[in-house]
Amino acid sequence: MRREWLHEASDVSADDFERILNESSKILSEERRRRLESGLIYISSRRIMVVGDIHGDLESLSRIINDFFTYNVDKIVFLGDYGDRGDRSVEVYYTLLRFKMIVDASAEEEHASETERERKDEEARVILLRGNHEGPPDLPVLPHELPFFFGKKYGARGRRLYERVVALWDLLPHAVFVKCERGGGYLLMHGGVPENTRSVEDIAYAHLRHPQTSDFEEILWNDPMEDEGCTFSMRGAGKRFGNDVTERVLRIINADTLIRSHEPCENGYSIAHNGKILTIFSRKGAPYFNNHAAYLLLNSSALIKAKNAYELASENIVIW
Numbered sequence: 001m002r003r004e005w006l007h008e009a010s011d012v013s014a015d016d017f018e019r020i021l022n023e024s025s026k027i028l029s030e031e032r033r034r035r036l037e038s039g040l041i042y043i044s045s046r047r048i049m050v051v052g053d054i055h056g057d058l059e060s061l062s063r064i065i066n067d068f069f070t071y072n073v074d075k076i077v078f079l080g081d082y083g084d085r086g087d088r089s090v091e092v093y094y095t096l097l098r099f100k101m102i103v104d105a106s107a108e109e110e111h112a113s114e115t116e117r118e119r120k121d122e123e124a125r126v127i128l129l130r131g132n133h134e135g136p137p138d139l140p141v142l143p144h145e146l147p148f149f150f151g152k153k154y155g156a157r158g159r160r161l162y163e164r165v166v167a168l169w170d171l172l173p174h175a176v177f178v179k180c181e182r183g184g185g186y187l188l189m190h191g192g193v194p195e196n197t198r199s200v201e202d203i204a205y206a207h208l209r210h211p212q213t214s215d216f217e218e219i220l221w222n223d224p225m226e227d228e229g230c231t232f233s234m235r236g237a238g239k240r241f242g243n244d245v246t247e248r249v250l251r252i253i254n255a256d257t258l259i260r261s262h263e264p265c266e267n268g269y270s271i272a273h274n275g276k277i278l279t280i281f282s283r284k285g286a287p288y289f290n291n292h293a294a295y296l297l298l299n300s301s302a303l304i305k306a307k308n309a310y311e312l313a314s315e316n317i318v319i320w
C-alpha cells in the first residue's frame with residue numbers, strides 16, 4: 001500500500017481535516033452501534049499490534065503505522081492518550097484518523113467482495129481505545145494543550161475542529177479482550193482494572209454507568225502499586241490497585257495478563273504484579289524523556305504460549 005499520506009499531516013488544510021472528521025464520526029458511530037454500545041471488544045487474530053501512549057509523538061506513530069503495513073498485521077490496538085504533551089498532537093490526530101479510514105473504510109468502496117465487506121462490517125482492524133486524555137468532561141486532564149495546538153494551527157476554525165475531535169471520544173471503546181487459542185487471553189485497557197469489578201459487564205458497560213460507579217474512571221486512570229488492596233491516586237482521579245485486585249479481576253474476566261499504558265517506561269515497557277501486568281509506552285521526547293518507546297506484537301506464538309508479561313516481553317516487544 002502506498003504510504004505518501006503519512007507525510008501529509010503537517011500541511012493538511014482545515015477543510016481536509018474536517019473531511020476526515022466527518023468520515024471518522026460516521027465510521028466510529030457505525031462501529032459503536034454494531035457492538036451494541038458495549039465498550040469492550042473481543043478479538044482473536046493471528047497478528048495483533050498493541051500500542052501505548054502516543055501523546056503527540058508523530059514520528060513514533062509514523063514508524064508504528066509503517067510496521068503495521070510492512071509486517072501484514074491483522075489488527076492494531078491503540079491504548080489511548082493521543083493528544084496533549086507532544087507538540088504534534090494535531091498531526092497525530094489527523095494521521096491516526098486517516099490511517100483508520102484507509103484501513104477500515106476505503107476497502108468497502110474499492111474492490112471488496114460481498115464476504116469481505118461482511119467481515120469488514122463486523123470487525124475494525126484499527127481499534128482506538130479511550131485513554132484518560134479522551135475521557136468524559138467531568139474528568140478533565142491538566143494541562144490539556146490540544147485546544148491550544150488546534151488554535152495555533154487553524155486559528156478561529158481550530159476551536160470547531162477541536163470540538164469535533166472531542167465528540168469522537170464518546171464513540172471509542174475502552175477495552176479489548178484478546179482471545180487465545182489455548183483458552184484465556186489478554187485484557188487491554190488504558191489505566192487499569194476497577195477495584196469493584198464483579199462481572200465482564202461491569203467493564204463492558206462502565207461508560208454507561210459513569211459517574212454512578214467509578215469503574216469507567218478507574219479503567220482510564222488507575223495505576224498498579226506494590227501493596228495489596230487499593231489506595232488513592234496522586235493523579236487526582238482513579239486509584240492505585242494492588243496485586244490481589246489484579247488477580248481477582250483477571251480471574252473474573254478469564255484473562256491471564258493485563259496489558260495497559262498510562263505510565264512512562266524507561267525502556268518502553270515494564271512489568272508489574274508478578275508478570276500479571278505489562279505496561280507499554282509508545283512515545284519519546286519532551287516532557288517525559290524515557291530512553292525508549294515500544295509496542296507489543298502478539299503473533300501466533302505469543303497467542304499460543306505466553307501466559308504472562310515476562311514471556312510476552314522476552315520475544316514480542318519492538319523497541320526504538
Ligand SMILES: [Mn+2]
Pocket residue numbers: 053081131132133190261262263
Ligand atoms: Mn494516561
